[in-house]
Each structure stands twice: as C-alpha cells, then as structure tokens.
Amino acid sequence: MGWMRRGVYAAALPAEPLDIKDAAKPSVEHIERVDIPAPPSAPPTKRKGARRRTPVTEEELAIAAGGREPVDPDDLPFIPPESISKHDNLKDGLWIVVEDRVYDCTNFLDLHPGGPEVFHQFAGKQCTWQFWKWHSRKHLEPWEESLLIGYTYPVPPNPYPEPKRWIRTGSL
Ligand code: HEM
Incomplete structure (x- = not known):
C-alpha cells in the first residue's frame, strides 16, 4: 500500500529531462507512514499500554504465582464453588x-496488561x-502455570448474561 508508482505523479515532476543519474534511481517511492491524528473528541478505544510486545519474564511469573510451586495441571485439586465465592478479595485471595x-x-x-480493575468486578x-x-489462548498460556490453581464443578453462574451475537443472513 505504501508503494506508489512515480508515473502517476508525472505532472508533479520538473519539465526538464531528468538527469541520467536520476533516471538510474529506483522508480518507486516508499512512503513510510502517514499519521492522521484522531479528532480531539474521539473516545479512547484501548486502555493505554494494554498490549505488550515483550515476553513475560521469569520474575513476573514468580510474582504472579505468589510463592506457589509449579504443579502438573493433572495434579491440581478440585475446588468446590462455595470456596471460590469466598475468594473475592485481596486479603483472602482473589480468584476467578x-x-x-x-x-x-x-x-x-x-x-495485568488490561489493568487491575477488571478483577474486582x-x-x-x-x-x-x-x-x-478480550483474550485468546496465546494471552493465557504464558501465565497459566503461575495462576491456575484447580478445577471446579458445577461452574458458578456468570453474573452478567452474554449479549446475543447477531449474524447477517443477507449475504448467505
Ligand atoms: C487469568 C487471568 C488473565 C490473564 C492471564 C490475562 C492476560 C491478559 C493479557 C496477556 C492481555 C494483553 C493482550 C494483548 O496483548 O493484546 C490482557 C489484556 C486485557 N485483559 Fe486480561 N487477563 C486475565 C483476566 C482478565 C479478566 C478477568 C478480564 C475482564 C473480563 C480481562 C480483561 C482484559 C482487557 C479489557 C484487556 C485489554 C485488551 C485491549 O485493550 O486490547 N482480563 N489480558
């Protein structure tokens, strides 16, 4: 997309014949990037810094694990739903x-790149x-060993109903 043929802009070129050195130059221009500033009233769509490009570090994984030793996922315990609802604060532990x-x-x-607030909800x-x-497996995987503490059943109800997803049938 950033590549444009110079011929398209022939009208903008000088009328005199090009110097032979110029003619030997590549006949395309590379436009690196065009920044179009958002209008001042546009609301932010992303939380600043929500996306990170650097890999998760060992130190961060250790902090997230909070001193828990890594456990084989097959050996993790069953956790009853009553116990989960009690872990809804930072003092007793915050589980999701x-x-x-x-x-x-x-x-x-x-x-958390998406900020701490979401966890209180x-x-x-x-x-x-x-x-x-908000996530795919690739977001979860690096953290899973540090954060996963067990499995539960029955799964507690979600406090908010999932909005319906509509598909357009017109083009089917
Ligand atoms: C196991 C717990 C969680 C893990 C490991 C996790 C991990 C991540 C990661 C890696 C990102 C960065 C995504 C990117 O680079 O595009 C992210 C962003 C985000 N997460 Fe989480 N997250 C967790 C829980 C949650 C929960 C419970 C919510 C709320 C429903 C949440 C909401 C978000 C949001 C809103 C963003 C920002 C997305 C964006 O603006 O692109 N996360 N999370």
Missing part, C-alpha cells in the same frame, strides 16, 4: 473462573465469556 478453571489472580492484578466469580471477548 474461566470455563471450569480456577485462577488465583491475587498477585497478578498489577501485572469478577472476583470469586465466573467470567468465561468476558474473558474470551
């Missing part, structure tokens, strides 16, 4: 449930659809 998996996020809040609760709205 995605699918049937229980994550202890107590020490992860400040490392879902503390001690199931937030499966909200989680997949």
